[in-house]
Ligand SMILES: Nc1ncnc2c1ncn2[C@@H]1O[C@H](COP(=O)(O)OP(=O)(O)O)[C@@H](O)[C@H]1O
């Protein structure tokens with residue numbers, strides 16, 4: 224009998240589900256839905272909301288699809304793992320019903336609240352204890368609801384991160400994790416528990432926060448009701464959960480100091496592991512609990528995030544006709560132009576405030592446009608080069624924090640499917656890029672295998688992980704991309 228694991232990845236643009244054979248380490252079936260990116264609603268400028276029920280609907284549809292493709296037999300499905308878009312706020316009442324749309328990671332409404340708390344608590348508390356400014360993360364979003372929607376706030380039974388919500392829908396149990404609380408800036412690293420000071424400053428009652436379960440552990444079992452809806456067996460345990468960036472790192476077996484992972488989905492990130500509680504004094508790059516963190520054996524995830532990454536590429540796709548043009552076609556068009564897009568630069572910061580810009584709403588800008596010279600091919604290249612330039616800007620901050628940035632691992636997914644994007648990434652950052660045949664959903668399935676005790680640890684879990692290729696910087700291109708970055712910095716200088 225097969226031993227199967229499901230991994231879910233609740234992204235901002237789609238939900239992916241992967242069914243992994245635990246013994247071969249290979250994918251049996253996978254699905255990503257919807258096929259066109261999910262909506263992100265902006266009822267006001269710089270707000271960003273999604274309906275948690277929409278995520279659940281796609282969990283149902285993707286599960287049904289992989290179950291149908293694989294023909295799962297009774298007893299074969301052993302465990303479920305969950306990866307999710309980070310820093311969101313989901314509020315439920317006593318009946319476990321959602322009481323307002325989720326305020327998601329790229330929503331900027333709480334920046335002022337986080338800045339005020341940083342001032343009041345002082346950097347001498349925030350930086351060594353929270354490793355961040357409270358910023359625009361989950362705790363600040365909850366404070367926003369308290370201040371602006373007191374009627375709704377009084378109805379909140381528990382708050383959750385997006386993955387905690389999906390786990391609740393599966394198991395009926397409301398739990399969270401240390402990684403989750405750290406990504407919400409609820410976690411005090413010095414006391415290894417909830418930050419009483421931040422909760423006190425925000426006037427948030429501790430009872431709103433769910434109990435903590437370890438990332439790799441049994442965290443509840445699929446209820447009869449959920450099992451019937453999904454078409455799987457009742458009682459399957461949920462044994463892994465993590466935010467999508469620690470999970471992306473885990474998916475690539477990035478668990479130890481000096482190792483690095485990257486991704487370029489709706490957002491673009493570089494994630495490094497450190498055994499020391501390093502932080503950026505300006506919180507442009509953030510430090511959270513990594514999935515393998517233990518108080519006695521600490522592992523911190525240092526995360527650079529650019530909000531305006533794949534979302535800019537998908538925005539351009541919509542402008543070019545949406546369904547009538549594909550991403551591979553856009554990549555081909557971009558490659559018809561020379562490095563530098565003949566002087567056209569793109570500042571990609573149009574998806575809310577950017578952390579590397581100290582939470583300023585810089586906006587997206589196209590600079591150096593010449594109507595007689597440039598066409599859509601240049602725009603497509605400038606978009607990809609502009610995104611990589613913004614990652615380079617963050618890379619330099621990470622270097623200043625003492626991170627060793629030599630080799631970076633990525634899954635063959637999202638913008639890393641673009642040869643141009645990979646070339647620009649490698650040569651602008653002067654790093655080796657290793658591309659693996661994996662993604663977040665596959666990683667979450669492997670995590671479930673560890674949490675269920677099917678794998679003794681990472682070595683077994685990653686036995687089936689295949690490296691597809693490796694890309695190295697080329698001297699002539701490094702020089703050309705230096706110029707691209709120089710132009711991009713000048714363009715940025717004109718808008719900040
Ligand atoms: N072949 C491709 N080439 C370049 N970019 C792509 C390609 N396919 C997808 N993308 C980009 O990847 C993004 C989606 O990535 P994904 O990891 O699924 O996002 P999320 O996890 O945020 O839902 C899209 O917005 C798109 O810009």
Ligand SMILES: O=C(CO)[C@@H](O)[C@H](O)COP(=O)(O)O
Pocket residue numbers: 233234235236307308309310328329466467468488489490491492526528
């Ligand atoms: O805010 C962050 C990381 O800090 C984002 O990376 C979100 O976690 C959303 O991820 P994607 O939808 O782009 O995968």
